[in-house]
Amino acid sequence: MGRKLLPLSGNYAVAYAAKAVDVDVIAAYPITPQTAVVEKLAEFVANGELDAEFIHVESEHSALSAVVGASAAGARVFTATSAQGLLLMYEIMHIASTMRLPIVMAIATRAISAPINIWCDHSDFMAASDTGWVMLMALNAQEAHDLTVAAYRIAEDPEVELPVAVGYDGFWVSHTVEPVEVLDTDEALKYAPKRRRQYVLDPERPLTMGPLASPEWYFEFRVQLHDAVERSREVILKAFDEFRRNFGRAYRPVDGYYTDDAAVVLVSMGSASGTALSYVEEARRSGIRVGLVNVRQFRPFPEEELYKHLEGAEVVAVVDRAINPGSAFVGPLYSDVALTLFKRGRNIPVLDFIVGLGGRAVTRRDFDEIARRSLTYLGKRMKDVKQHYAFIGVRE
Amino acid sequence: MGRAPGWRELPRGAVIPEPGSSVRYKTYTWRVLRPVIDQEKCIRCRICWTYCPEPAIIEVEEPYTTRTGRTYRVTYRVDYDYCKGCGICAEECPVKAITMVEEVV
Numbered sequence: 001m002g003r004k005l006l007p008l009s010g011n012y013a014v015a016y017a018a019k020a021v022d023v024d025v026i027a028a029y030p031i032t033p034q035t036a037v038v039e040k041l042a043e044f045v046a047n048g049e050l051d052a053e054f055i056h057v058e059s060e061h062s063a064l065s066a067v068v069g070a071s072a073a074g075a076r077v078f079t080a081t082s083a084q085g086l087l088l089m090y091e092i093m094h095i096a097s098t099m100r101l102p103i104v105m106a107i108a109t110r111a112i113s114a115p116i117n118i119w120c121d122h123s124d125f126m127a128a129s130d131t132g133w134v135m136l137m138a139l140n141a142q143e144a145h146d147l148t149v150a151a152y153r154i155a156e157d158p159e160v161e162l163p164v165a166v167g168y169d170g171f172w173v174s175h176t177v178e179p180v181e182v183l184d185t186d187e188a189l190k191y192a193p194k195r196r197r198q199y200v201l202d203p204e205r206p207l208t209m210g211p212l213a214s215p216e217w218y219f220e221f222r223v224q225l226h227d228a229v230e231r232s233r234e235v236i237l238k239a240f241d242e243f244r245r246n247f248g249r250a251y252r253p254v255d256g257y258y259t260d261d262a263a264v265v266l267v268s269m270g271s272a273s274g275t276a277l278s279y280v281e282e283a284r285r286s287g288i289r290v291g292l293v294n295v296r297q298f299r300p301f302p303e304e305e306l307y308k309h310l311e312g313a314e315v316v317a318v319v320d321r322a323i324n325p326g327s328a329f330v331g332p333l334y335s336d337v338a339l340t341l342f343k344r345g346r347n348i349p350v351l352d353f354i355v356g357l358g359g360r361a362v363t364r365r366d367f368d369e370i371a372r373r374s375l376t377y378l379g380k381r382m383k384d385v386k387q388h389y390a391f392i393g394v395r396e
Numbered sequence: 397m398g399r400a401p402g403w404r405e406l407p408r409g410a411v412i413p414e415p416g417s418s419v420r421y422k423t424y425t426w427r428v429l430r431p432v433i434d435q436e437k438c439i440r441c442r443i444c445w446t447y448c449p450e451p452a453i454i455e456v457e458e459p460y461t462t463r464t465g466r467t468y469r470v471t472y473r474v475d476y477d478y479c480k481g482c483g484i485c486a487e488e489c490p491v492k493a494i495t496m497v498e499e500v501v
Contacts, residue, residue, distance in 0.1 A: 100409035161408065199411040208412035216425045220403035221410045227403070 003187075003247075008180040010173035013141040014080065014106045014166070015040035016180070017148035019050045020188035024075035027055035027066035031085040032118045033170035034108040038080055060085035064092040064105075071101040072209055074200035076152065079103065082170060083110035086124040090131070096163045097132030098225050099210055102155035102197075103163040105133075106148060108174040109270065109321075111358040119359020120170040122270065122321040125298075126332040128165060132225045134232050135299040137269050138168040141178040146249055147296075149183055150239045153192035157235045161197065162228050167298075169271040171359065183247065191246050229300050236297060253302035255294040256309035258284060262291025264374040265310055267337050268319040269295040272355065272362045276319065279367035290371045295333065303340040310341060316350045317374040319367075323354055330354065330389040349377040352389040366392050427481030429496040431474050435460055437493035440468045444485035444494060452479035 014037045028038040044050035057063045060081050067077040096103050112123040138144040151164040244250040259265055268276045273294035280292045293309045310316055320331025329335035334352035353370045356362040407413055445453040452475040461467040486494040
């Protein structure tokens with residue numbers, strides 16, 4: 001009993017979280033940089049520290065399928081993946097969400113091949129953005145631990161019953177060792193208790209899951225899914241609030257820094273937000289009116305919470321770690337941020353800066369360049385922006 | 397048929413809570429066009445019955461006398477609960493006694 005402070009990598013922090021909530025079934029397939037999560041969990045199971053079924057599967061498609069089945073039978077389940085593994089799961093991700101199965105998955109974010117690259121960016125995470133999963137992004141190992149525990153409470157809430165993905169940057173977070181306060185099983189289970197869902201596979205009460213739905217039925221279930229994701233907003237806020245009360249660490253859908261009087265507000269997600277904050281603090285000392293928003297909750301996208309921090313901005317600079325080639329928005333985070341402003345009638349320049357693809361380091365100097373470029377748009381409108389996006393740190 | 401339940405009323409996640417309920421699942425709603433048999437033109441050749449992939453053409457022991465005075469021992473009907481409106485019957489009918497009519501919701 002009692003919390004322990006342990007030196008843990010982001011991956012181990014996630015494994016300790018899955019252990020703390022006493023998962024029943026784990027199925028995963030190794031892929032860098034996620035592998036250490038399930039290696040650690042396999043060790044917990046082998047040592048008898050965690051009473052769970054560890055299913056060895058032949059691919060990520062099977063890993064997620066196995067936890068879909070286990071979750072349908074009422075088990076508390078866990079899986080983890082990265083990059084190509086997530087893409088292989090993509091088909092099953094939609095099945096998990098529309099079947100309303102409260103699966104929790106950790107995603108150590110990694111670039112997508114080709115060329116083969118095992119390092120961090122958000123191409124994999126963003127590819128899952130339309131799957132109907134609740135998606136959270138952790139800044140560091142402690143958050144990866146905490147959000148994984150909170151994910152079970154959110155996923156299994158009777159109002160929600162949806163799968164939740166917890167992202168954290170490959171290597172930058174997954175392999176960086178930090179002091180992490182690890183929750184023990186008693187308190188984690190008190191915070192996120194196991195409960196029996198209305199519909200579970202049970203030989204005593206036969207029912208059908210995942211049936212064919214013809215044109216006169218299908219549409220309704222997709223609307224149900226959208227509604228559940230929307231309703232998760234409240235549940236996430238409550239889960240974060242309860243987390244703060246129990247464990248003292250406060251999480252919000254977005255974090256705002258110096259946004260009250262900022263002319264330029266940077267919007268970033270993942271570990272780069274830490275670097276961005278360090279830059280912003282330095283810039284403030286030299287009188288540059290720059291602020292920062294870190295997006296922690298990506299789905300459902302926290303428009304209201306984000307907009308509170310953008311209301312006073314003259315220029316918004318989105319920092320994207322993935323690209324959607326040929327799209328109108330280019331950076332996927334940009335599309336959500338730009339629409340948040342557009343829907344509220346804010347006509348200010350919204351710029352998109354693509355950074356750090358394939359693990360290229362994102363530095364304070366990059367943020368300085370982003371801020372300085374953004375400052376040249378002060379007083380302008382969106383139509384004055386000739387090209388809304390730029391690649392930062394790429395060789396011409 | 398009454399109004400089908402809306403998304404708020406349907407079981408969560410497309411679960412069908414009642415086992416064995418598929419016998420009540422009528423597949424006619426897939427249909428866009430419905431075949432209508434003109435009993436006057438029909439020559440009772442049974443070709444529609446043979447070709448129907450469902451099968452949704454039913455042969456019933458029901459005599460029918462045409463206006464020209466010809467009496468048949470059987471009548472062909474469409475099982476509208478399962479006919480999906482593929483139109484094969486109308487295509488194959490040698491005397492064009494089957495017309496595909498638009499379903500009106």
